[in-house]
Amino acid sequence: MADKTAMRSLLLHVAVIGVLLALNFVLPEYHRGVFSRILVLAVFAMGYNLLFGYCGLLSLGHAMFFAAGLYGAGLTVYHLDWGVAAGFAAGIMAGATLALAIGLLALRTTGVAFMIVTLMFSQVFYLTTLYFTTWTRGEEGLVLRQDVRQLGLGGVSLDLSDPATRYFVALALFAVVLFATLAIARAPLGRVLVAIRENEERTRMLGYDVFANKLAAVVLSGLFCAAAGAAYALLFGYVGSSFAAIQYSILPLLWVLLGGAATTLGPLVGTLFMFYVIDIASGFTSAYMLVVGVALIVLVLFFPRGIVGAIRERWLPWLP
Amino acid sequence: MAAVKPLLAVRDVHKSFDGLTAVDGVDFDLPAGEIRAIIGPNGAGKTTFVNLVCGRVMPDSGQVLFAGEDITHLPAHARVRRGIAYTFQITSVFTQLSVYDNVALSVQRTLIDHKERGESRFSAADLRRGVDHALERVGLSDRSAMPAGELAYGHQRLLELAMGLALKPRLLILDEPTQGLSDSEIEGFGVLVREIAADATVLLIEHNMPVVMALAHRITVMDQGRVLAEGSPDEIRANADVQHAYLGVSGDA
Numbered sequence: 067m068a069d070k071t072a073m074r075s076l077l078l079h080v081a082v083i084g085v086l087l088a089l090n091f092v093l094p095e096y097h098r099g100v101f102s103r104i105l106v107l108a109v110f111a112m113g114y115n116l117l118f119g120y121c122g123l124l125s126l127g128h129a130m131f132f133a134a135g136l137y138g139a140g141l142t143v144y145h146l147d148w149g150v151a152a153g154f155a156a157g158i159m160a161g162a163t164l165a166l167a168i169g170l171l172a173l174r175t176t177g178v179a180f181m182i183v184t185l186m187f188s189q190v191f192y193l194t195t196l197y198f199t200t201w202t203r204g205e206e207g208l209v210l211r212q213d214v215r216q217l218g219l220g221g222v223s224l225d226l227s228d229p230a231t232r233y234f235v236a237l238a239l240f241a242v243v244l245f246a247t248l249a250i251a252r253a254p255l256g257r258v259l260v261a262i263r264e265n266e267e268r269t270r271m272l273g274y275d276v277f278a279n280k281l282a283a284v285v286l287s288g289l290f291c292a293a294a295g296a297a298y299a300l301l302f303g304y305v306g307s308s309f310a311a312i313q314y315s316i317l318p319l320l321w322v323l324l325g326g327a328a329t330t331l332g333p334l335v336g337t338l339f340m341f342y343v344i345d346i347a348s349g350f351t352s353a354y355m356l357v358v359g360v361a362l363i364v365l366v367l368f369f370p371r372g373i374v375g376a377i378r379e380r381w382l383p384w385l386p
Numbered sequence: 387m388a389a390v391k392p393l394l395a396v397r398d399v400h401k402s403f404d405g406l407t408a409v410d411g412v413d414f415d416l417p418a419g420e421i422r423a424i425i426g427p428n429g430a431g432k433t434t435f436v437n438l439v440c441g442r443v444m445p446d447s448g449q450v451l452f453a454g455e456d457i458t459h460l461p462a463h464a465r466v467r468r469g470i471a472y473t474f475q476i477t478s479v480f481t482q483l484s485v486y487d488n489v490a491l492s493v494q495r496t497l498i499d500h501k502e503r504g505e506s507r508f509s510a511a512d513l514r515r516g517v518d519h520a521l522e523r524v525g526l527s528d529r530s531a532m533p534a535g536e537l538a539y540g541h542q543r544l545l546e547l548a549m550g551l552a553l554k555p556r557l558l559i560l561d562e563p564t565q566g567l568s569d570s571e572i573e574g575f576g577v578l579v580r581e582i583a584a585d586a587t588v589l590l591i592e593h594n595m596p597v598v599m600a601l602a603h604r605i606t607v608m609d610q611g612r613v614l615a616e617g618s619p620d621e622i623r624a625n626a627d628v629q630h631a632y633l634g635v636s637g638d639a
């Protein structure tokens with residue numbers, strides 16, 4: 067029984083990747099660009115989901131991890147002439163290291179205090195990016211030229227500014243993080259994170275070091291978010307401090323809530339949904355944020371567990 | 387008792403909460419293999435005492451030795467890994483998780499520990515086998531897919547017990563396990579505790595005197611944070627101090 071469920075969910079995830087792959091060939095140019103962006107931002111959402119959805123820790127500072135990846139990759143490529151692969155690695159390392167440090171400090175608090183502490187650290191990060199304007203050019207940001215966004219892969223050079231290549235690279239990253247999330251959710255670690263979310267004291271009395279497990283969740287979450295940030299810098303060639311602003315701490319929370327917290331596919335669905343609601347609404351009215359607000363309220367009222375969460379609850383209990 | 391080293395030895399532990407003394411200088415020895423009951427009126431300090439043993443509460447002074455080692459300063463989760471399992475006085479299963487996942491958390495704990503001791507990695511099949519075995523022992527096999535919160539109260543207590551025994555503890559601490567159970571459930575519970583005691587030491591806080599008298603090898607009586615008496619069930623029954631402090635007023639307990 068358990069094997070069948072595992073096989074079914076694996077097939078579903080493979081199918082999702084297959085559909086996304088096929089979309090590259092059928093989507094009009096504009097939507098292909100949108101989808102590339104959504105795939106990268108969905109990775110950000112998946113990173114957020116690991117901490118918020120599975121472990122139950124609500125951070126209001128995840129922009130700093132996304133931005134750590136963005137700047138880790140952007141600054142090394144722009145100022146130090148690092149290659150794309152090295153820049154990407156630098157971004158991930160920056161995010162994971164920052165997450166470790168933040169985790170060690172912020173995990174001394176819980177609940178509202180944790181939200182405030184993460185928010186404060188993220189604001190510090192944001193202000194830092196503005197302070198070192200010489201290097202970051204602040205809000206205006208840095209533009210990575212096309213000629214530095216070339217990924218050498220076994221003799222061939224991939225141009226990351228090419229729409230198709232960009233789509234494939236974004237999808238590859240998305241697939242890796244999606245299957246990593248699925249693996250974590252099914253692994254002992256995933257079960258412990260959920261247990262911590264449900265009842266910390268009981269988890270401790272089953273022999274689990276709650277702090278260490280939460281720290282692992284923060285670091286993995288930071289790492290995924292940084293991977294998204296680094297990919298964003300390299301694929302779209304823009305590195306600006308607006309990505310470190312509070313808006314980018316709130317967005318992943320909304321995406322995850324909309325799509326379904328603690329579901330593997332919820333982050334993608336939520337990101338996709340919100341992107342297109344904004345896109346469509348802004349085509350009709352200049353008060354599109356009002357439409358978005360109403361859409362959010364309706365969703366939260368009728369689908370408190372998010373879109374994928376509601377599907378799991380009503381029809382497909384085996385959804386991971 | 388001097389000849390055999392006790393599994394658990396507690397030396398002069400004290401604990402007060404904001405000036406209120408909950409445990410006031412308790413010495414306690416528990417030999418391996420025993421079923422020991424702790425009885426005493428409400429507020430006697432029984433829960434606080436076992437919390438000092440399992441590490442949920444740290445003592446103001448005194449020492450806790452487990453299997454000859456000083457564990458006074460070990461955090462609770464590390465004590466669980468050394469073999470001290472605790473089941474909560476207030477049922478505290480993971481209500482949103484399935485019965486299976488509740489027990490899997492215990493089983494994977496022991497499997498991870500085995501791995502870290504250099505044994506082979508464990509598979510999903512090992513985990514399933516361990517969970518099935520624990521659920522079978524408490525008779526919840528047919529409910530493994532249910533969310534734990536949907537179980538009847540008596541079954542939640544059994545699940546709590548399954549989580550405890552799936553940790554394969556050397557010392558299993560049960561805090562008022564029969565509270566709120568029906569007579570037939572209590573009977574089944576007694577049988578189960580005796581089975582568990584075949585390979586673990588059991589420390590049991592219990593108000594139900596017939597259960598205590600039937601199960602315990604020895605009984606420790608606590609009152610006002612101190613040990614008032616200790617002895618076999620017959621000795622405790624005959625003890626005048628105990629009658630006065632506890633049994634005399636136990637008509638409602």
Ligand SMILES: Nc1ncnc2c1ncn2[C@@H]1O[C@H](COP(=O)(O)OP(=O)(O)O)[C@@H](O)[C@H]1O
Pocket residue numbers: 403406407408426427428429430431432433434435
């Ligand atoms: N966490 C705590 N904070 C404050 N007082 C406590 C706490 N835990 C127990 N106490 C107090 O310590 C005394 C002993 O309580 P407890 O150990 O729960 O007794 P028992 O389990 O024998 O009923 C009581 O007076 C209780 O109110």
Ligand SMILES: [Mg+2]
Pocket residue numbers: 432433434475
């Ligand atoms: Mg008590």
